[in-house]
Amino acid sequence: MSEVNRSLGELPTDSWMSHLPEALQEVPLFHLAIPGSHNTVTYCLDKSIRSPVDLTQPDVLKKLDKYMKPVVRPFVHKWAVTQGSNIKQQLDSGVRYCDLRIARRPRNHSKDLYFYHGVYTTVTVETVLKEIREWLDAHPREVVILSFSHFQDLDEELHNLLVETTKNVFVSKLCPRTESVTLRNLWNKGYQVIVSYEHGIVSFHDHLWMHIPYWWANKCKAEALVEEFERRKGRGRPDGFFVAGINLTEDLKYICSHPTESLKDLVMSTYPVLLRWVEAQRPGPSGGCINIVAGDFVAESRLAQTVISLNEHLLNK
Template structure:
């Protein structure tokens, strides 16, 4: 499987299936790979964590261990098959610029977005879904500026929100020269961007896989056939969990056991709309490179079954 070009290599009949019925691997808190010891405290940092950070460098090291969810750069994630990016943005008062964030400031947004643009320029049949999930310390003018920055960078590659979401297929996007779907989860979202309800993303808030899997099943059972869906295959440590695993980190204490439990569940899923059973769409995970990117490979492989399945798309 060529993860870098997996969409390009899909069977032609699959490229005619609505994007909301494809199985697409994504990364959770996609830009946290750039967090390091020099990263400043961001607006989304909880009060308890801010107080803990005052204890010094050792506390900062602990916080980093629970803030970083990805170790691969944007280009490396793309090369591993990731096509959905979970983005949280904050304004930094020190320079009045926008940064990605997860408790601590990540890189400036231009860095990651430029990498995405360069990849798309080299891979015309690949698309990405950019999900701007949260905005911190944003004014209406800030939203206007971010809109302009996104539009200036991706220009005609941005796929406008359609009247019927089921008309958006990889084949149609290629013919229209569209490569970017921008989901903008704010009332300030305007223009070409897709609204939040076009891709629901229920948050599990679970600390154990045995609680996570029933949640995912219940979300799938209620899936709206006329919308996309983001399934979060991640565990969410609360403050109590972190205190009990203070010498651990998110990768060892959450991501590894989560992947171990999710893979068997994932192998029983399907893409598309098989009869009346809703299939998966976007599925996100932490540390997507684990076990030689087995998560990405298994999600993408679900699409190979579609060529032998009648996909019932609503009118």
């Protein structure tokens, strides 16, 4: 790795965008290499047995959870947590893409919305958005991409409420989808937040961006994930923003055969293989290039620094 490349990887992770060379400040964000976190808000999943499992879980798990909660729930929790650090810690670690999966909790008659993965979070969506706003206020030249997706049990009223909440929290920081998304332009206009939204309501709001494609390999082995992504790269990258999610997916067979382990054990043991693949990637507009790379337990790994370093390739053109 060259000295310059090392310097990009060693930029302060809480403000790495602010410190990019001038040449990279003119590159559209969808041609840069950007670190992200998969299922960003799972660090605060509800451990209480009173909390239901989320509606996407298999029927067999729902039945087991209903009758054997004290036994089943610890297993659900340790395989559902994908990030051990809170939102501000993730942003400090270099994360600039957040994967936000939003739901209304069953049997909750309030209009509060939560995140979910296996079970629901204890903190609301609005609380986390306000924490992101606070962080952005302290880092005025950093830009975050928030992907709202996998909506669960939201009706039209709740979608409208979520959109209005987003507007009220971020106000003038929201970037319209018609804007040029170079850092230089975003800085000049004070935009710091790009919100993609996986719902038809996006067409009625110019500050909402179309859903960002997320490459998900659905593999529990790092080598199989790499093989799948190489196949996809051969078919070319999507236009605009897209995510290569290097998050592994455990199946029931794997969980049952590793009863003393957790998702974190699986992820951390496979990061060496995954990071070697990331190190070999290049950002840019060409067919085989990457853009956002998202993973699990990002703040506990060197994923962010590795991804940021990839932008050196754009300086050598």
